[in-house]
Amino acid sequence: xxxxxxxxxxxxxxxxxxxxxxxxxxxxxxxxxxxxxxxxxxxxxxxxxxxxxxxxxxxxxxxxxxxxxxxxxxxxxxxxxxxxxxxxxxxxxxxxxxxxxxxxxxxxxxxxxxxxxxxxxxxxxxxxxxxxxxxxxxxxxxxxxxxxxxxxxxxxxxxxxxxxxxxxxxxxxxxxxxxxxxxxxxxxxxxxxxxxxxxxxxxxxxxxxxxxxxxxxxxxxxxxxxxxxxxxxxxxxxxxxxxxxxxxxxxxxxxxxxxxxxxxxxxxxxxxxxxxxxxxxxxxxxxxxxxxxxxxxxxxxxxxxxxxxxxxxxxxxxxxxxxxxxxxxxxxxxxxxxxxxxxxxxxxxxxxxxxxxxxxxxxxxxxxxxxxxxxxxxxxxxxxxxxxxxxxxxxxxxxxxxxxxxxxxxxxxxxxxxxxxxxxxxxxxxxxxxxxxxxxxxxxxxxxxxxxxxxxxxxxxxxxxxxxxxxxxxx
Amino acid sequence: xxxxxxxxxxxxxxxxxxxxxxxxxxxxxxxxxxxxxxxxxxxxxxxxxxxxxxxxxxxxxxxxxxxxxxxxxxxxxxxxxxxxxxxxxxxxxxxxxxxxxxxxxxxxxxxxxxxxxxxxxxxxxxxxxxxxxxxxxxxxxxxxxxxxxxxxxxxxxxxxxxxxxxxxxxxxxxxxxxxxxxxxxxxxxxxxxxxxxxxxxxxxxxxxxxxxxxxxxxxxxxxxxxxxxxxxxxxxxxxxxxxxxxxxxxxxxxxxxxxxxxxxxxxxxxxxxxxxxxxxxxxxxxxxxxxxxxxxxxx
Amino acid sequence: xxxxxxxxxxxxxxxxxxxxxxxxxxxxxxxxxxxxxxxxxxxxxxxxxxxxxxxxxxxxxxxxxxxxxxxxxxxxxxxxxxxxxxxxxxxxxxxxxxxxxxxxxxxxxxxxxxxxxxxxxxxxxxxxxxxxxxxxxxxxxxxxxxxxxxxxxxxxxxxxxxxxxxxxxxxxxxxxxxxxxxxxxxxxxxxxxxxxxxxxx
Numbered sequence: 013x014x015x016x017x018x019x020x021x022x023x024x025x026x027x028x029x030x031x032x033x034x035x036x037x038x039x040x041x042x043x044x045x046x047x048x049x050x051x052x053x054x055x056x057x058x059x060x061x062x063x064x065x066x067x068x069x070x071x072x073x074x075x076x077x078x079x080x081x082x083x084x085x086x087x088x089x090x091x092x093x094x095x096x097x098x099x100x101x102x103x104x105x106x107x108x109x110x111x112x113x114x115x116x117x118x119x120x121x122x123x124x125x126x127x128x129x130x131x132x133x134x135x136x137x138x139x140x141x142x143x144x145x146x147x148x149x150x151x152x153x154x155x156x157x158x159x160x161x162x163x164x165x166x167x168x169x170x171x172x173x174x175x176x177x178x179x180x181x182x183x184x185x186x187x188x189x190x191x192x193x194x195x196x197x198x199x200x201x202x203x204x205x206x207x208x209x210x211x212x213x214x215x216x217x218x219x220x221x222x223x224x225x226x227x228x229x230x231x232x233x234x235x236x237x238x239x240x241x242x243x244x245x246x247x248x249x250x251x252x253x254x255x256x257x258x259x260x261x262x263x264x265x266x267x268x269x270x271x272x273x274x275x276x277x278x279x280x281x282x283x284x285x286x287x288x289x290x291x292x293x294x295x296x297x298x299x300x301x302x303x304x305x306x307x308x309x310x311x312x313x314x315x316x317x318x319x320x321x322x323x324x325x326x327x328x329x330x331x332x333x334x335x336x337x338x339x340x341x342x343x344x345x346x347x348x349x350x351x352x353x354x355x356x357x358x359x360x361x362x363x364x365x366x367x368x369x370x371x372x373x374x375x376x377x378x379x380x381x382x383x384x385x386x387x388x389x390x391x392x393x394x395x396x397x398x399x400x401x402x403x404x405x406x407x408x409x410x411x412x413x414x415x416x417x418x419x420x421x422x423x424x425x426x427x428x429x430x431x432x433x434x435x436x437x438x439x440x441x442x443x444x445x446x447x448x449x450x451x452x453x454x455x456x457x458x459x460x461x462x463x464x465x466x467x468x469x470x471x472x473x474x475x476x477x478x479x480x481x482x483x484x485x486x487x
Numbered sequence: 488x489x490x491x492x493x494x495x496x497x498x499x500x501x502x503x504x505x506x507x508x509x510x511x512x513x514x515x516x517x518x519x520x521x522x523x524x525x526x527x528x529x530x531x532x533x534x535x536x537x538x539x540x541x542x543x544x545x546x547x548x549x550x551x552x553x554x555x556x557x558x559x560x561x562x563x564x565x566x567x568x569x570x571x572x573x574x575x576x577x578x579x580x581x582x583x584x585x586x587x588x589x590x591x592x593x594x595x596x597x598x599x600x601x602x603x604x605x606x607x608x609x610x611x612x613x614x615x616x617x618x619x620x621x622x623x624x625x626x627x628x629x630x631x632x633x634x635x636x637x638x639x640x641x642x643x644x645x646x647x648x649x650x651x652x653x654x655x656x657x658x659x660x661x662x663x664x665x666x667x668x669x670x671x672x673x674x675x676x677x678x679x680x681x682x683x684x685x686x687x688x689x690x691x692x693x694x695x696x697x698x699x700x701x702x703x704x705x706x707x708x709x710x711x712x713x714x715x716x717x718x719x720x721x722x723x724x725x726x727x728x729x730x731x732x733x734x735x736x737x738x739x740x741x742x743x744x745x746x747x748x749x750x751x752x753x754x755x756x757x758x759x760x761x762x763x764x765x766x767x768x769x770x771x772x773x774x775x776x777x778x779x780x781x782x783x784x785x786x
Numbered sequence: 787x788x789x790x791x792x793x794x795x796x797x798x799x800x801x802x803x804x805x806x807x808x809x810x811x812x813x814x815x816x817x818x819x820x821x822x823x824x825x826x827x828x829x830x831x832x833x834x835x836x837x838x839x840x841x842x843x844x845x846x847x848x849x850x851x852x853x854x855x856x857x858x859x860x861x862x863x864x865x866x867x868x869x870x871x872x873x874x875x876x877x878x879x880x881x882x883x884x885x886x887x888x889x890x891x892x893x894x895x896x897x898x899x900x901x902x903x904x905x906x907x908x909x910x911x912x913x914x915x916x917x918x919x920x921x922x923x924x925x926x927x928x929x930x931x932x933x934x935x936x937x938x939x940x941x942x943x944x945x946x947x948x949x950x951x952x953x954x955x956x957x958x959x960x961x962x963x964x965x966x967x968x969x970x971x972x973x974x975x976x977x978x979x980x981x982x983x984x985x986x987x
Contacts, residue, residue: 430708623851
């Protein structure tokens, strides 16, 4: 083992407990999200199923499923990946790893409280910010601690020159506390008046769901893709250009076109969304230059497939996001299933797939154990990918069909909502496939974690059983 | 830490700009909004909800009604209806000839097609909409021509678009509509119909309650799940309770029992009835269809 | 994936940054073009931060154009439109009159009289010869500009004149115009101050 590998394994070991805490919890919430999502979609198969059960009514389960995915899986997974990436690319181990370990547990506790809150009817009522007050403070402080540790690791880096992935990840660390505190203060603690609430909620949703996820996911992809293809990053300025345009234009996209607010707000969002074309193209070109010529040879490399598919989904979901802001197209797509289709593509297709790839790469190194079921992990790529396709495509197509019918006032609303049901039922099979994929992920992460725990216990047991040194006996 | 500071600055600039544009500016512009007056009237809008209906908003929030229902009417355009209200001294026979000549006037060529289409199947009944959703200039010209010929007509401003045609509202939703809402529940997907004006469309609380208990009974083909947990079954004591649901036989409780709404259901129904966005405002102008709509559900 | 750690070369410490590609000029140009188009679109559709302008309106003028008029507002709007078309050319859209063309209407004693008979007569028959308005003598000739207007339009114009530019006198009804029109049928223009004064108020 040479110097470099020694440092690498030292870094990996330094964030081991934090990463295990973040990823194990994230995997758990991922399955919870799938199950809640399935319960929600049951309403379209048998509307009377939960007529007597307030906890499982669609309006509660559906936001709970989305938040379990976003807050339960996406953010802790993203934070774990950011922590490891900043440590590795800065060539410095994480110090005081107990703090992120505790913060990770605090985060997952917050998610638990939040989900129970939503199901019990204490949702705040704002999209993507449904967690009640009791959950938002633990989440905020847990994030602050995790971000602080990641920042300190970044600040203490030995490799001073920064690379584009570090820009993406460090900006993401700043992003969340700002938007989360603004949204919670102005919507929950001291609510602003009237429709301003909706504007703040849209701004928050866009900055979390589009910008934060893009910063972390694209940052990770820019790091991993060249690495998987065993070559140095090919593009520096274009990646920075993608970063700047993404944060400048992406953060202005949230206001939907039909919003009941003065015209300048949706028009500003609309033009910002048109400008999103620049970062989207830039990201795709950077990714393509990184993988060019290696796609076929890396076809059987699991993490590569996950991250590559994630970038493709990012491009598609970005195009859908632009379509939703284009005045001509959104007359049809607005208020239809196209809107959730875009969100699911962003959350599952782009972010979750990228994170699967990253975690499958990071966790075995950090924990020091191989994946227990590598073949299943390989199969999971195809299962999850087809799950995403079967979930998103019917919703998007059904959304367009629904929108076209809504444009025709001669078709009664009941007819329209019944004609979307076949699409929803197909998308349920997508959810089933995703659940299967997520179960495989959990199996691998939990198996790895328990292998590590067993080895720790074994060592501890060996220490306990070891004969004491004579000097100690005398003392 | 030079590079680190640069990244921080980048995030600060980008997010700061977006924060100023979409948080600070709307708070300054809309956050201090007050009631406004209804067009051509001294009434203030919106009227504050009673406690009961305001509590209903919390039921709406807690059960995530906004996951399926929007409360924001869309408007594609604005136009003028020219309505013929009186024939003056003209006889219907001359009038047809006169209208035919109008259709051929060069000034009115923009709207002559729709004018002749509207006149094709007319049986002489008044009032008659001659033009629908026309441009203001065309409507004005036609009205001038009609008044010069001694006919009585009225130019009405109307909102156009599929939502309006679906009778979901009379105009687009504006910030004023949500002045008293906390939290504002706009919704983002129309799995169910828009509710911005549901109180005017279904002003009967009994209808709303029955719809919550058994949507399919009152709306054929509805896909809405029933909200039975907002109701309770009780033993009938003497006379049936005044708000006991009148259910069809297959849903009716066993004899001696009745289904009555809980307070939550009553509050929710009161909130739904309070959703009435039907008055013209300066920022959402239209000519109201009838003399000042009555508000039977005042809390 | 068991052996993958072996074939990924670890980064050497202090690795020089990868080959830096040239600045993406094509992207800069694309961004600038899109920014320009965005600015044009914003200019046309945003209503420039006006809190009253919502989609489908694109600016404040558009919004004003579609305000429904009823009762007095509608009458005044109609009167103003007709006045600016028929009368404003000589009397000025501000009612201040024009030297050598027409005397002022703003503050004119003839306009503000309690009775409206004289005022109604003037546009129906015309007026010629010297008259005093606001202490100044005007010797001009006005044709019967109002004879071609309908009763309602002339009433609207007169109401507008009596209620604008600081004038605060009551409205003129179409019935009053109709009665005056019947009374003056076939008469020549009013000739001079004496003839005007001879008319009942």
